[in-house]
Amino acid sequence: MSYTPPVKDMMFVIENLADIARVSQLPGLADSNLDTAGAILDEGAKLAAEVIAPLNALGDQRPSTWHDGHVKATPGFGDAYRQYAEGGWQGISHPTEFGGQGLAKLIASPCIEMLNAANLSFALCPLLTDGAIEALLIAGSDELKARYLPKLIEGTWTGTMNLTEPQAGSDLSLVRSRAERQDDETYRISGTKIFITWGEHDMAENIMHLVLARTPDAPEGVKGISLFVVPKFLVNDDGSLGARNAVQCVSIEHKLGIKASPTAVLQYGDNGGAIGYLVGEENRGLEYMFIMMNAARFGVGLQGVALSDAAYQKAAAYARERVQGRPVDGSGARAVAIIDHPDVRRMLGTMRAMTEGARALAYVAAAHADIANHDDDAATRARHLAIHEYLVPIVKGWSTEMAIDVTSLGVQVHGGMGFIEETGAAQFYRDARILSIYEGTTAIQANDLVGRKTMRDGGAAAQALLTEIDATLASLRTIDAGNAARVFDAMHRRLADGRDALANVVTYVLEAGKRDPRAVFGGGVLYVKLAGIVLSGWQMARALIVAHSKRADDPGFYGAKIATAHCFAEYVLTQARGLESAIVSARGDDAVFAMAAEDI
Amino acid sequence: MSYTPPVKDMMFVIENLADIARVSQLPGLADSNLDTAGAILDEGAKLAAEVIAPLNALGDQRPSTWHDGHVKATPGFGDAYRQYAEGGWQGISHPTEFGGQGLAKLIASPCIEMLNAANLSFALCPLLTDGAIEALLIAGSDELKARYLPKLIEGTWTGTMNLTEPQAGSDLSLVRSRAERQDDETYRISGTKIFITWGEHDMAENIMHLVLARTPDAPEGVKGISLFVVPKFLVNDDGSLGARNAVQCVSIEHKLGIKASPTAVLQYGDNGGAIGYLVGEENRGLEYMFIMMNAARFGVGLQGVALSDAAYQKAAAYARERVQGRPVDGSGARAVAIIDHPDVRRMLGTMRAMTEGARALAYVAAAHADIANHDDDAATRARHLAIHEYLVPIVKGWSTEMAIDVTSLGVQVHGGMGFIEETGAAQFYRDARILSIYEGTTAIQANDLVGRKTMRDGGAAAQALLTEIDATLASLRTIDAGNAARVFDAMHRRLADGRDALANVVTYVLEAGKRDPRAVFGGGVLYVKLAGIVLSGWQMARALIVAHSKRADDPGFYGAKIATAHCFAEYVLTQARGLESAIVSARGDDAVFAMAAEDI
Structure with missing residues (x-):
């Protein structure tokens, strides 16, 4: 029934596709080697499977509750958080x-993946803390770092990100919260923030709110937004907790999913304002936030992989158990487990292929970040940073859009039982629906991919990846494929098609982006999907080559990997050309903008 | 905020695509003309919009409740049902x-569409009554008909379909409920039925359960199942209600969606069995059920169109109101309504195109049924019946799979607000998820399309439709497209591609279906989707031609139709070739069956 972290597949990716050997040679990362990874993943798997996952359904049935400004987490969450x-x-x-x-x-x-697969609502709390830590690391003064980071990093305190206001969601230039500088160099923060994940709770001693607000003399728009730390309890010089700050949780939302995770409306500034501390310099808040957001968006991409895997595991287990219907080929007169029906196989194969492809792409992106952060050579760092940054909106956008489809297939595999809440498949479907919305909707990822990540560097990062794909395509042709020849052939054909589709779209974006921005941005989400499919498919091609070479060592595992790569080629990569057509044909944008808004 | 039945578009389809003039010339259908249709749709729209739709959110918040065998419908539902x-x-x-x-x-x-768009949970009750009426019309004795049909048709009593048992869902050969014949020719029914929609409630005086069960000497499997009427209250000879029958609602389900619609577990046969009456002949129950099911499946297809339209209307309204973000083309410095952002346009255009295409296909299929049921000429009847029956699994399968995507886009258009239950977009998303499961999952539709509807007639029905598409393609080339030339070109290119993809798949199914059934059935769901896309796209092409010819009469409406057809061509029909590839490449089925079940 419950979730088992796929440590074997994770280690396969870490070793063979993300090249941990290279990462562990980076300055400062000697401990990040294969053995350490194995030991840590085994420990993490225990915590996720035995402590966190068993609380997932309970959190859905008994969400966090609000009373008079206080939020109680689901029973058991506090204890699990302490263990975490x-x-x-x-x-x-x-x-x-x-x-x-x-x-x-x-x-x-x-x-992070296994924690989220075990319990997305729970995992959001540490994920937001990571964001707060990241923000302080990027721009905090030494004093702020010294005061807050150790507590956040040991998990004694948690963090939140306060961006959204009722009128300012995707468009942060509309932020209105105010920050008035005091003589003591602190600020008084006032305003209303909404959609604040784990914005109030009883799992930790204190909460550090990272808050976007404007100083009175700030320029309008995105260049007048500053970032502040606003602790729930003020922190004394000796590190002990002081007075309650003027930030109140006035309500929490009633949501489609991630119900255990309290989504708070926070009111700042009764009694003249909450006391806040500037992070970095005034008016540079959004800039810091964007650096931090790369990490957060990458984390949400991992959530997509996580929920997809959890949904897959549940569906596969059900399909093995549920007996219904005779074989379509007439090979038996008795009903069989539904896993023997071709369409159930297709669904499970598609779910698994998308999940493994997205996992591989995400981990490969993580390795690029490690090199970008640690390599000795500046040019190497820059090259890997560009690739990592190109991949972030794709990992975020594709993994989350995919998770909606994969969790939906998970419901479908269960048939009528999938619609019954007690089965649990529906929870994944509901939980997944937030992923393509928060930390920037897929359209926001697409704007990033089109504008900052493709047009700004003239397609250099994309071209670097396409060149790598070409190398993989060449390997698919030159390696002796033996009894996997059909799979190698299929992968070569589909990946080559996908590679060309992606290359054509990149060319189109570069050529038309300035001249015809509405058409190009209108196809942006489809570009995210196309890139996600092709780059994940490329990882599956690499995985296929490795699995084929090692097949004899572990025929079950590597055979399954080869079959999964085959499913990816035939069921997922086949969508690439259609996406290319849809993107490129938006040229002139008359399909979407021909109608007057009032006729829509 | 609330739902407005799209009477104008419905009438457009009825008049121009489904050819009501032809239908109204059929024997017995003289009243079914355009004027009558207009009057009835206007009346129906009032009821749906003013009485039924306002109860939809309430039904979600305050579902039906069970207590001690009794089920109370959501407050207001009983009164609305009386008006219906x-x-x-x-x-x-x-x-x-x-x-x-x-x-x-x-x-x-x-x-039916507007009732379901207004309130899917509510509309399920009449839809199930339709099913019971249909079953009695198909096979009931004159006595059964006289006793039950008038009450069902006037809505005083409601009907249910009792097929599923815990071990028998998609596979009805596994039904175990028993029916023992008594000396008075009644039967005593015993067993447990699950997932019985509106199986118990307080909106009507009596409930007629249509129940599948086996007589003691019945052959095993599908040929040993009989159909019975089991009234909740026995009916006296004078039509008055008699004793309570031995059928009890032992619980109702806790579901992802359609929460106001009670999904009952019914226990038959305490005290020696519930009294039931045989419908038709023993052991032919499944045969009757399959005839009836065509109507029910078609109705569920309409539900898919309905929810898609409701989701579209809500998303479009939100997109017109919500101000966020500056224009991507730099044409303004202020934030604009999100409907002016290209990706929101793409989402709305895709939602609308899929909805209108599926609506047109469903109504066209309905007109085929009318001709099949009423024409004087047997050969004409047979020809239209074959096409109608080919279309039923497509209307059911495609409209419902599409509804999942469309309602998901509806959530996405709302951004973070879409995830908040009070917004209402999430309810459509949850409600829609049952549609591809009940009345036969999409895989069951696919088995029907592949086996009974394609292989059995050697592809004749499919070929007849392909020939009609060719005629439309020719028209797209010969008509003077004027200022719609780009749309005509795009539609011709995409529809021609789709037509070829569908033709290739039909050829493949016929060629490989017997030799390689697992591979062919493994692609069945994709064949349903491909056929849905191509045949809906064909309707949009026909709509385009009509709208272009009438554009001057009503530039807003016809202009929007032309733009919607364009969106269908570019965003939906472009998927056809990828589906073809995925279906045909399953050949040999090694992608899905290469893995051992235990490795999945």
């Missing part, structure tokens, strides 16, 4: 200088 | 001989 913090999991990839373990993002990524 | 019944809506297409209005299915279809 005590295990040192919050600090896994954060600097040792502030108490973290300083391990590679490549090792942190599977840990 | 008193308006004569239950009988709209049923025979005048039993009190119905005897109108064409083509006129009943939009009425």
Whole structure:
């Protein structure tokens, strides 16, 4: 019934596709080697499977509750959080200088995935803390870092990100919250923030709110927004907790999913304002936020992989158990387990292929970040940073859009039972629906991919990846494929098609982006999907080559990987050309803008 | 905020694509003309918009409740049901001989659509009554008909379909409920039925359960199942209600959606069995059920169109109101309504195109049924019946799979607000998820399409439709497209591609179906989707031609239709080739069956 972290597949990706050997040679990452990864993933798997996952359904049935400004987490969550913090999991990839373990993002990524697969609502709390830590690391003064980071990294306090206001969601230029500078260099923060994940709760001693607000003399728009730390309880100089700050949780939302995760409306500034501390410089808040957001968006991409895997595991288990219907080929007169029906196989194969492809792409992106953060050579760092940044909106956008489809297939595999809440498949479907919305909708990812990640560098990052795909395509042709020849052929044909589709779209974006921006941005989400499909498919092609070479060592595991790559080629990569057509044919944008708004 | 039945578009389809002039010339259908349709749709729209739709959110918040065997419907539902019944809506297409209005299915279809768009949970009750009426009409004795049909048709009593048992869902050969014949020719029914929609409630005086069960000496499997009427209250000879029958509602389900619609577990046969009456002959129950099911499946297809339209209307309204973000083309410095953002346009255009295409296909299928049921000429009847029956699994499968995507886009257009239950977009998303499961999952539709509807007639029905598409393609080339030339070109290119893809798949199914059934059935769901896309796209092409010719009469409406056809061509029909590839490449089925079940 419950979730088993796929440690074997995670290790396969870490070793063979994301090249942990290379990562562990980076300065400062010697401990981030294959053995460490194996030990950590085994420990993380225990916590996720035995402590966190069993609370997932309960959190859905008994969400966090609000009373008079206080929020109570689902029973059991507090204890589980304590175990999470005590295990040192919050600090896994954060600097040792502030108490973290300083391990590679490549090792942190599977840990984050399994925590989210076990219980998305729970995992959001540490994920938001990671965001707050990241923001302070990027721009906090030494004093702020010293005061807050150790507590956040040890998990004693948690963090939140306060961006959204009723009138300012995707468009943060509309933020109205105010910050008035005081003589003591603190600020008084006032305003209303909404959609604040884990914005109030009883699992930790204190909560650090990272808040976007405007100073009175700030310029209008995005260049007049500053970032502040606003603690729920003020922190005394000796580190002990002081007075309650003027930030109140006035309500929490009633949501489609992630019900255990309280989504707070926070009111700042009764009594003249909440006391806040500037992070970095005034008016540069959005800039810091964007650096931090790369990490957060990548984390949400991992959530998509996580929910997809959890949904897949549940569906596969049900399909093995449920007996219904005779074989379509007439090979038996008795009903068989539905896993023997071709369409159930197709659904499970598609779910698994999309999940494994997206996982591989995410971990590979993590390894690029590690190199970008740690390599000795500046040019190498820059090259890997560009690729990582190109991949972030794709990992976020594609993995989350995919998760909606995969969790929907998970419901479908269960038939009527999938619609019954007690089965649990529906929870994944509901939970997944937020992923393509928060931390920037898929359209926001698409704007990033089109504008900042493709047009700005003239397609250089995309071209670097296309060149790598060409190398993989060549390998698919030159390697002796033996009894996997059909799979190699199919993968070569579909990946080559996908590669051309992606290349054509990149060319189109570069050529038409300035001249015809509405048409190009109108196809942006489809570009995210196309890139997600082709780049995940490329990882599956690489996985196929490795699995084929090692097949004799573990025929079950590697055979399944080969079959999964085949499913990816035939069921997922086949969508690439259609996406290309839809994107490129938007040229002139008359399909979408021909109608007057009032006729829509 | 609330739902407005799209009467204008419905009438456009009825008049121009489904050819009501032809239908109204059929024997017995003289009243089913354009004027009558207009009057009835206007009346139906009032009921749906003013009485039924306002209860939809309430039904979600305060579902039906069970207590001690009794089920209370959501407050207000009983009164709304009374108005529905008193308006004569239950009988709209049923025979005048039993009190119905005897109108064409083509006129009943939009009425069913708008009722379901207003409130899917509510509309399920009449839909199931339709199923019971249909079953009695197909096979009931004159006595059964006389006793039950008038009450069902006037809506005083409601009906249910009792097929599923815990071990028998998609596979009805596994039904175990028992029926023992008594000396008085009644039967005693015992067993447990699950997933019985509106299986118990307080909106009507009596409930007629249509129940599948086996007699003691019945052959095993599908050929040993009989159909019975089991009334909740026995009916005296004078038509008055007698004793309570031995059928009890032991619980109702806790579901992802359609929460106001009670999904009952019914226990038959305490005290020696519930009294039931045989419908037709023993052991032919499944045969009757399959005839009836065509109507029910078609109705569920309409539900898919209905929810898609409701979701579209809500999303479009929100997009017009919500101000967020500056224009991507730099044409303004202020935030604009999100409907002016290209990706929101793409989403709305895709939602609308899929909805209108599926509506047109469903109504066209309804007109085929009218001809099949009423034409004087047997050969004409047979020809149209074959096409109608080919279309039923497509209307059911495609409209419902599409509804999942469209309602998901509806959530996405709302951004973060879409995830908040009070917004209402999430309810459509949850409600829609049952549609591809009940009345036969999409895989069951696919088995029907592949086996009974394609292989059995050697592809004749499919070929007839392909030939009609060719005629439309020719028209797209010969008509003077004027200022719609780009749209005509795009539609011709995409529809021609789709037509070829569908033709290739039909050829493949015929060629490989016997030799390689697992591979062919493994692609069945994709064949349903491909056929849905191509045949809906064909309707949009026909709509384009009409709209272009009439554009000057109503530039807003016809201009929007032309733009919607363009969206269909570019965003939906472009998927056809990828589906073809995925289906045909399953050849040999090694992608899906290469893995051992235990490795999945």
